[in-house]
Amino acid sequence: MEVYIQVAVLWNRSLVQRSAAVSSGSRCCLVYRHAVAMGTNAKEEMQKFTDKNSRLARPLSPHITIYSWSVPMMMSITHRGTGVGLSAGVAVFAVSALVLPGDFASYLSLIQSLSLGPALICTAKFGLAFPVAFHSFNGIRHLMWDLGKGFRMPEVYRSGYAVIALSVLSAIALAAL
Numbered sequence: 554m555e556v557y558i559q560v561a562v563l564w565n566r567s568l569v570q571r572s573a574a575v576s577s578g579s580r581c582c583l584v585y586r587h588a589v590a591m592g593t594n595a596k597e598e599m600q601k602f603t604d605k606n607s608r609l610a611r612p613l614s615p616h617i618t619i620y621s622w623s624v625p626m627m628m629s630i631t632h633r634g635t636g637v638g639l640s641a642g643v644a645v646f647a648v649s650a651l652v653l654p655g656d657f658a659s660y661l662s663l664i665q666s667l668s669l670g671p672a673l674i675c676t677a678k679f680g681l682a683f684p685v686a687f688h689s690f691n692g693i694r695h696l697m698w699d700l701g702k703g704f705r706m707p708e709v710y711r712s713g714y715a716v717i718a719l720s721v722l723s724a725i726a727l728a729a730l
Contacts, residue, residue, distance in 0.1 A: 624713045632691045635684040675728045682727035687720040 612619060620626070650657075694712050697703050703712050 625709050628691060628713045628716065632688060632695075635688040635691075638684055639688060678728035678730075679724050683720060683724035686723040686727070687716065690716045690719050690723075 606613075653660075694703070694716055697712070703709065
């Protein structure tokens with residue numbers, strides 16, 4: 554024989570009903586049902602929340618103006634951006650290699666025939682080399698973090714500046730080739 558016990562409690566401004574099936578055997582089943590407290594609905598609760606934040610002049614969270622910009626924050630954003638950019642670049646290059654007529658040598662001779670000048674060519678090569686170098690060096694930095702090294706704030710900043718310096722120097726060297 555099973556006996557059902559229902560308990561209704563007000564928990565965190567919502568009504569929680571707990572049903573327990575109690576039997577003489579060893580099985581016991583608990584069921585929780587959540588419902589909004591009587592007299593309110595989700596729209597009214599959201600309106601109360603918005604009104605309170607407006608009255609207290611709180612910004613939406615997270616809001617870009619409440620953060621102070623730091624090197625680790627910018628390194629994280631740039632690492633993700635270069636990863637997305639490199640993935641998109643490889644995908645576009647692969648699809649264009651499949652779809653466009655001709656081979657790589659014909660497009661290379663087309664670029665050489667434009668006589669763009671060494672300054673523009675080196676700038677373009679730097680623009681291609683920097684994301685690769687930055688993402689690679691910052692990836693090594695993340696691998697060091699995975700090993701549990703370099704978590705103190707001075708080390709985080711020092712490794713960040715080292716990644717930036719190595720990325721710029723490597724990109725310049727690659728662009729000079």
